[in-house]
Amino acid sequence: MNKKLIANKHLKNYAWVILFVIFSVVSYFIGFKPGAVIYSNFNEFFIEMISFIPLLFILIGLFDVWFPKEVLEKHIGKESGIKGILLVILLAMLQAGPLYGAFPVAYILHKKGASVKNIFIYLGAFSSMKIPMLGIEIGYLGIKFTILRTLISLPLFILIGYVMEKILGKDFEVKEVKA
């Protein structure tokens, strides 16, 4: 029963893939031109993806076991200085997902005593320096693009962190938002 349920779930997850395969095969046999064009688009993307995605996830897995989140969260308070900045950046780099996924983490950081500056540096690093993101960026846009973009972005969002702390001061508060 349980096995059947899991199999059903996989089937559902891959429904579009299966439909696409059927569509492509049928297009090929009846000589449906748009089908061939769409398949050749897909094929190009797929080869691009498969050439770096497995490598990327090896790196993500290793990063995850060598740098546990709990260890990092201890050292990012108000007196943390440059070490704190480096740590929030590292913490952000370990994560994945869209920027709004970082807001709940910002709340936890705030609760654990992170400075205003470090919270916004964290958001900056999260938005543009996540390891999975950088891996995909290297794959699609090249190493030169990725390194240059990161090097230009980094000082800018550290600056934004300092400016935000200056403007918002001590009244700044992160609220918990419940789903």
Added chain:
Amino acid sequence: MLNNTIIFGIVTGIALLASFIFDKKKTILGLKKGWKMLFNILHPFLNILILISVVLFFIPSSLIVKYLGANSGWLGFGIAAIIGSITLIPGFISYPLAATLLKQGATYGVVAVFMITLMMVGIVTLPLEIKYFGKKAAILRNVFNFIAAIIIGIMMGWLM
């Protein structure tokens, strides 16, 4: 593309070897975690690739090139910045799209500003952000990040 893959492969290989020498158990755990995450992202990823393949069939590349391509100039830069700021496109859709734009003649500056505003500015998610940080902080963060994105875009266009 091939060069990048080789460099990336070498980096991954060195990291894997170093990790294995220091701690065999941890390395295997890391590989398992990586595999699990890859498996979880695989079907949405494939669906997205199918979706872009279909969309690209319907949107002629001439249209994209006209608005964001080689001769689009500052108007293209502005359009890219505005679309990037408003919308929210996950990285695994936006990167293939960015690579396609480059192939079709868009400048690095336009592609960079599009990618960076996508990452750093979120008008669609602003209401949620306000709930967490308050109006002032949320709006300030987006405004500063928009300015930063424009600066990065211009510099990328100039340096690439």
